[in-house]
Amino acid sequence: MGEPFARRVFTLADQRRFAALSGDTNPVHLDPAYARRTLFGGAIVHGMHTLSWLLDAWLGAGGDVTGPVTAEFIGPVYLDEPVEVRSDGEGERLRLRVVAAGVPVLTVRFDRQPTVPAAADRTVPVADAAAVAVAFPHLARRFGAPAVAQVLAVSRVVGMDDPGANSILSAVSLRFEPAGDPLALHWTRVRHDPRYAVVDLGFAGGLVCGAVRALERPAPVAQPGYAALQAMVQPDEFAGARPLIVGGSRGLGEVAAKLLAAGGAEVWLTYRNGVAEAERVAAEIEAGGGCCSIVPCDVTGPPPLELVALMPDEIHYFATPPIFARRTADQAARFHAVYVDGLVRLVRAIARPNVRFVVFNPSSEAVEKPVRGMEDYAAAKAASEQALLDLAAGNPNLRALNARLPRVATDQTATIVPVAADAAADVLLPLLRRVAAARRTL
Amino acid sequence: MRQLNDILADFFDLDPAAIAEDMGPDSVEGWDSVKHVQLVLALEGEYGLTLPVEQAMNLLTVADIRAMLAQHGISA
Numbered sequence: 001m002g003e004p005f006a007r008r009v010f011t012l013a014d015q016r017r018f019a020a021l022s023g024d025t026n027p028v029h030l031d032p033a034y035a036r037r038t039l040f041g042g043a044i045v046h047g048m049h050t051l052s053w054l055l056d057a058w059l060g061a062g063g064d065v066t067g068p069v070t071a072e073f074i075g076p077v078y079l080d081e082p083v084e085v086r087s088d089g090e091g092e093r094l095r096l097r098v099v100a101a102g103v104p105v106l107t108v109r110f111d112r113q114p115t116v117p118a119a120a121d122r123t124v125p126v127a128d129a130a131a132v133a134v135a136f137p138h139l140a141r142r143f144g145a146p147a148v149a150q151v152l153a154v155s156r157v158v159g160m161d162d163p164g165a166n167s168i169l170s171a172v173s174l175r176f177e178p179a180g181d182p183l184a185l186h187w188t189r190v191r192h193d194p195r196y197a198v199v200d201l202g203f204a205g206g207l208v209c210g211a212v213r214a215l216e217r218p219a220p221v222a223q224p225g226y227a228a229l230q231a232m233v234q235p236d237e238f239a240g241a242r243p244l245i246v247g248g249s250r251g252l253g254e255v256a257a258k259l260l261a262a263g264g265a266e267v268w269l270t271y272r273n274g275v276a277e278a279e280r281v282a283a284e285i286e287a288g289g290g291c292c293s294i295v296p297c298d299v300t301g302p303p304p305l306e307l308v309a310l311m312p313d314e315i316h317y318f319a320t321p322p323i324f325a326r327r328t329a330d331q332a333a334r335f336h337a338v339y340v341d342g343l344v345r346l347v348r349a350i351a352r353p354n355v356r357f358v359v360f361n362p363s364s365e366a367v368e369k370p371v372r373g374m375e376d377y378a379a380a381k382a383a384s385e386q387a388l389l390d391l392a393a394g395n396p397n398l399r400a401l402n403a404r405l406p407r408v409a410t411d412q413t414a415t416i417v418p419v420a421a422d423a424a425a426d427v428l429l430p431l432l433r434r435v436a437a438a439r440r441t442l
Numbered sequence: 443m444r445q446l447n448d449i450l451a452d453f454f455d456l457d458p459a460a461i462a463e464d465m466g467p468d469s470v471e472g473w474d475s476v477k478h479v480q481l482v483l484a485l486e487g488e489y490g491l492t493l494p495v496e497q498a499m500n501l502l503t504v505a506d507i508r509a510m511l512a513q514h515g516i517s518a
Contacts, residue, residue, distance in 0.1 A: 074472060074477075095455070104472075107455075170476065170480070171480075193483065195495050196479045196482070196483065196495075198479065198483065213480070215476065372467075372468065
């Protein structure tokens with residue numbers, strides 16, 4: 001690939017401006033707390049924003065757009081991460097690529113004619129031409145601001161209308177038309193393939209026409225409610241326990257907190273970003289007659305004093321970074337920092353000569369059943385098992401319980417193409433009972 | 443009807459002559475699960491097929507794809 005001809009980061013302020021221009025206010029682009037529950041694990045840039053910026057930068061650097069624009073969105077661009085654009089090849093072989101963290105995330109070519117529908121019966125309004133010309137000056141000069149406004153509005157169709165809230169932009173193929181309705185983008189749904197959650201859209205009748213492929217993104221996974229989990233446990237089977245659930249605002253930690261509280265335990269749960277979600281879990285438990293308190297904790301930093309003073313008799317360590325996010329060079333270090341270093345730091349901070357406790361480390365079947373692309377994850381989980389055994393070997397007051405869990409249905413494991421996953425409560429309850437049995441022998 | 447190698451070359455931006463029978467998601471850059479779905483849809487459209495999801499997701503090499511096409515009486 002050639003030298004980069006443009007670089008930047010996209011900030012939340014940039015995203016808000018693009019949302020106003022495009023009409024696409026999907027929270028995956030604007031609300032980091034919401035976005036972390038999507039399969040991206042964080043807020044991402046509108047694909048049409050990345051594409052429009054790329055084209056504008058290309059024109060600004062002296063390049064030209066001589067044919068239809070075909071863009072393939074390979075991976076997300078996250079807010080505040082540096083990205084750059086490189087060109088490669090010439091003529092028909094010309095490719096422009098946006099690269100983030102060393103990985104190509106968007107490829108653009110100009111050598112393919114888009115498939116255009118015969119008619120498009122739905123419309124969305126487009127932004128004011130003057131505002132578009134300020135935001136994308138080179139693109140507006142080359143194709144006219146009203147046409148560029150229609151390109152931006154593609155984002156709104158996908159992100160707000162079809163597939164809408166839970167969508168991923170996958171590919172765009174557009175050409176600029178010499179004449180057409182300047183006031184609105186005209187679109188229609190061409191096909192929906194529920195097998196693969198694919199939606200194809202077509203555009204015609206305006207200043208841009210062509211096709212867009214979008215995917216339906218899995219919605220955040222809702223874990224069972226407190227009442228349903230109460231029915232699975234005896235009301236006093238965890239009575240007297242003071243468990244600390246590390247990473248309990250959602251997913252496995254949320255289910256463990258509810259099960260333990262339903263069994264009579266006095267639960268503390270920690271959260272890093274999801275304060276609203278942690279509060280909701282605690283409120284649900286309290287409303288059901290259980291006992292649950294919350295405390296913030298980022299396991300990659302020093303444990304907060306409040307937490308160190310708790311003296312729990314069980315530690316359930318569910319803290320995790322995004323597992324299936326983009327593969328990057330520092331991925332092994334990211335997993336290790338949470339699964340190994342965070343665990344060791346927390347256990348050391350809580351350990352006292354007179355405090356006896358069990359540590360439950362939910363490891364993964366991936367340790368023994370290799371999964372392609374999951375090597376770094378599996379290695380960090382294997383290291384966490386050994387680290388916990390080492391801690392236990394040096395501390396007679398500590399009981400270690402490593403358990404290799406199967407793939408469980410949570411936000412972390414949600415995929416576009418369905419993959420089998422077990423229900424969290426069925427997997428966890430027998431393990432929570434083993435932790436309780438170990439606690440009683442302390 | 444386009445040849446399979448031409449479709450793959452176009453799809454993964456490769457030289458058609460560089461397509462090898464043992465190529466698959468492990469060896470071709472960008473052949474991830476989403477791209478695989480796109481490829482399956484492209485093949486279905488090109489050859490007029492509808493594949494069961496299970497079978498489609500188990501096409502792990504170029505040879506697998508060619509064998510699947512042969513099963514449908516397509517020599518490509």
